[in-house]
Amino acid sequence: MSVTESYHKLFTELHTLYNEREAENIADWVFEKLTGKQSWQRRLEPFDLTSEQISTLQQYTLQLLTHKPIQYVLQESFFYGNRFFVNENVLIPRPETEELVKLVVDHFAEIKFRSPDLLEVGTGSGCIAISIKKGLADASIIAVDKSAEALLVAKKNAKDLHTEISFMKMDFLDEAQVSTLKFFDAIVSNPPYIPTDEKKLLSKNVTDFEPGLALFVPDNDPLIFYKQIALFGKKHLNAKGAAFVEVHENYAGEVKKEFEKNGYHARLFKDIYGKPRMIKAILI
Numbered sequence: 592m593s594v595t596e597s598y599h600k601l602f603t604e605l606h607t608l609y610n611e612r613e614a615e616n617i618a619d620w621v622f623e624k625l626t627g628k629q630s631w632q633r634r635l636e637p638f639d640l641t642s643e644q645i646s647t648l649q650q651y652t653l654q655l656l657t658h659k660p661i662q663y664v665l666q667e668s669f670f671y672g673n674r675f676f677v678n679e680n681v682l683i684p685r686p687e688t689e690e691l692v693k694l695v696v697d698h699f700a701e702i703k704f705r706s707p708d709l710l711e712v713g714t715g716s717g718c719i720a721i722s723i724k725k726g727l728a729d730a731s732i733i734a735v736d737k738s739a740e741a742l743l744v745a746k747k748n749a750k751d752l753h754t755e756i757s758f759m760k761m762d763f764l765d766e767a768q769v770s771t772l773k774f775f776d777a778i779v780s781n782p783p784y785i786p787t788d789e790k791k792l793l794s795k796n797v798t799d800f801e802p803g804l805a806l807f808v809p810d811n812d813p814l815i816f817y818k819q820i821a822l823f824g825k826k827h828l829n830a831k832g833a834a835f836v837e838v839h840e841n842y843a844g845e846v847k848k849e850f851e852k853n854g855y856h857a858r859l860f861k862d863i864y865g866k867p868r869m870i871k872a873i874l875i
Contacts, residue, residue, distance in 0.1 A: 594633050597640055598622055601652060608658065617661045621651055624665050658795045671722035675748050680740035681716040682805045687862040688781055688837060691869050692719055694860065695779055695835050696726035698871065705729045707776035708829075712763050712820060713737075715805055717745030717756065719779060724754045733772070735761040738804060764819055776829050781837040782816035783808050813839065817846045821853040824874060834872045843867035 598618055605614035619630050625644055626633065640648065654664045662668040662683045668675050670684035671692055677683060699707050706729040711720040714734035724732055734756050736742050742758050749756045761768050763782075788810045790798055797806075808815050817836060824834050834855065838846045843859055847870055850857040855872035862868035 592645060593637055593639050594622070594626065595637050597645070597648060598633070601648065604652060604656060608656065617655065620661055620665065621648070621655075624667070625651075657799075659800055660796045663800055668716070668718075670718040671725070673718075673722065673725070673752055675716050675718050675721075676744060676751065677716050678744060679800055680738060680802060681744045682801055684716060684718040687864065687866075687868055688719065689722070690860070690862055691779070691781060691835060691837050692722045692726065694869055694871055695723050695777065698777075698833065698835070699727055699730070704776065706731065708774070709733070710772065710775045710778045710827075711735070712778060712780035712816070713782050713805065714745050714758065715741050715781075717748045717758075719781060720745070720756050721749055721752055721754045723779065724756060725752070731757075733757045733759060733775075735759045735763060737762045738802070741802075741805070763823075764815065769819075769823055772823075772827060774827050774829050776832050778820055778824055778828065778832075778834045780816065780820055780835075782820070784813065784816070784837075784839040784842065786810045786813045813842055814846060814849055817849050821850050821855065821872070824855070824872075825853055828874045830874075832874050834870075834874075836870050836872075837868060838870055840866040840868060843870070846870055847872075 601621060602614050602618045605617055623629055625648060651664050660683055662677050663679055666676055666678055668677045668684050671689050675684060709730055709732045711734040714720050714736045717734060720732050720734040724730055739760055742760055746758055763769055783806055785806050787807045820834055847857045847859050850872035854875050856875055857870055857872040859867050860869040
């Protein structure tokens with residue numbers, strides 16, 4: 592079967608689940624992964640798929656038609672200019688989270704601090720810690736996560752992308768465990784922040800495949816991680832240390848107040864979609 596015919600067949604099937612633009616983007620990603628050629632190259636010089644490529648395409652298609660995200664099907668996601676390995680043990684990196692990385696890198700560039708000690712809480716795929724390390728080569732970074740499976744993914748990404756990060760298995764809500772940590776110049780986190788009750792509002796490709804441990808918090812305490820980060824920072828941040836966190840747009844104001852209540856000067860930043868999404872809180 593020709594690459595053109597195969598592409599059209601996949602696009603048509605995907606269009607039953609996604610709008611035209613989404614179906615086209617997914618199909619393009621699949622065929623670039625499958626053939627190593629971009630869409631313009633495939634149009635310029637059409638060719639037939641090999642039997643091995645056809646078999647792989649059939650496997651991809653079956654998974655995609657269950658609403659499984661393309662990133663999990665291909666086991667890759669792009670973030671801050673790099674390709675990351677991902678599977679269903681970690682969240683798929685989001686474009687807006689790149690702005691959290693930039694906030695951290697820009698902060699230390701502005702204050703001309705070349706070698707800060709950083710802690711990332713809930714590292715998942717490691718995309719935040721690794722991307723910060725790429726931007727702050729002299730930084731020393733410890734990244735913690737409760738999930739041993741997630742840490743395996745993060746370690747693989749750090750190795751593949753040639754970055755030195757210290758990974759630790761830790762439940763950040765466990766006081767006994769976090770008390771063993773040292774002092775830091777900054778804490779960075781994109782923690783779980785979606786109340787469980789909001790699960791019904793999310794799409795199937797999120798609820799059926801992405802790890803709930805990294806997404807959801809109790810309905811009666813949606814700020815649980817931010818409270819812990821703010822309190823931890825009071826004890827473990829160096830002078831003028833800072834916390835950088837991604838937040839739920841509906842709770843951004845409350846998170847900002849939580850940091851201010853604990854002695855921080857907090858500032859709220861909007862993401863690429865104009866939603867309140869990041870907070871930079873400097874310990875006074």
